[in-house]
Amino acid sequence: MLEVLGLDERAEAAYLALVDSPSLTVAELAERTRVDRIDLENTLVRLEDGGLIARVPGRPARYTALPPEHAVEVLLLARERDIRRVRALAQRLGERHQRARGGQGSASLIEVISGAEGVARCGEQLFRRAEREIRGIDAPPYAEAGDGSRVNSVVNITGGQVRSRFIHGRDSLILPGVVRRIERDVAGGEEVRVVPRAPMKLLLADDQAGLIPLVSTPQVLDTCVLVHPSSLLDALSVLFETLWQQAQPFVPGRTQPDGPDTFLSEEERRIVSLLGLGLPDEAIARHLGIGHRTVQRRVQALLVRLGAASRFQAGVLAAQRGWWTPDDPLGT
CATH class of the missing domain: 1.10.10.10 (Winged helix-like DNA-binding domain superfamily/Winged helix DNA-binding domain)
Known part of the structure; x- marks a missing residue:
């Protein structure tokens, strides 16, 4: 004792x-x-x-x-x-x-990156240094280098063996050109899911580095924190994986052979896929380049055709009929 x-x-x-x-x-x-x-x-x-x-x-x-x-x-x-x-x-x-x-003490575990050019180049480096997987939460504002190049696209990933997974906030999908860009990225092999609201911007290269804004809601992305291997980087990885499990896949619709449930047009297929993501009619009209009233008529016709009482139910029923498939990463 x-x-x-x-x-x-x-x-x-x-x-x-x-x-x-x-x-x-x-x-x-x-x-x-x-x-x-x-x-x-x-x-x-x-x-x-x-x-x-x-x-x-x-x-x-x-x-x-x-x-x-x-x-x-x-x-x-x-x-x-x-x-x-x-x-x-x-x-x-x-x-x-x-x-x-x-x-290599606590001071070297994080590094502040200042200036829009520096943030953009740092993002590019993370894309290019990834050997196994690049993960991210995509939300505005976007980093852009002085030459106008963007750093949030699969074109920045070197090699074809790097898996790319990104989460988007549903509110950002209404921004001009975002859905078309996502569709191009998905066609290039990127896996995309959608959450109602993205909590922050995030970029992770393997388990070796992460990039987050210095402030939670930046107006201009000109200051970020580069996080090296640490418990903070582990926490960011857990945050991403938790959101990924909760998010809804973003995929184009699937066309089927001729029959009673076949899409009449590619336009209808895209309307259903955007409905499934929860976009309002105004955003759908802007993405498809057609009139607001046209979208309203098409949506109403789809609701009747599916026997759906709501837009959300229409997306569910469309998936059940094979009009679009959330589990298919390419929607082929």
Whole structure:
């Protein structure tokens, strides 16, 4: 029990025997504790130096335990001083350990990237350094280099063996040109899913680096944080995978052989796929380049044809009929 104070088994036995007696000689202690006399004499010296016992005047030499409530408190204070010294030593050793490994401390786990050009080039580098997979949460504003090149497209991935997965917020799909760009990326092999709202922008290259905006809702993407392998990077990876499991796949519709449930046109197929993503009529009209009223008429006709009571139900029923298939990454 007293080993926490630095007392070994022999010292604890001798000390407890003295606590239970007014005083004892070395011979008496040896008989009670069954500890070798020579070992016991060395033990008594340590207990006396530690302030736990005292020698009683006279011969033969006798020892008595000092009041434990005071003696143990002194020993605890000494142990606390030792612990503080060990902690200080551990800190110094940690600093030496970091210096020996190029200073890879907490300061090097993140790196602030400033300037629109720097952010764009950093994003490009992450795309190009990925060996297995690039993952991201896509949301405006977008990084754009000085030459106008964008960094959120599969064209930035080198090689054909790198898997690409991106999550988009549904609110960003109403922006001009976004759906067409996503369709091109999907055709190029990118896997895309949609959530009601993207919580943040994010780019992950394998498990080696991540890029996130410095502020949560940037108006201009000119400052980002580059995250190196750390618990923060692990948390960003978990965030992405959690959202990916909850998100709805974005895929073009699937055309079927001629029959009663065949699409009349490619336009209808695209309307159903956009309905399934929850886009309003205005956004669908803008993406397809047709009038708002035309979209309303087509949507109403599809609802009747499917026997659906709502737009969401129409998307579900269309998927059930094979008009579009969320599980098919290419919609072929």
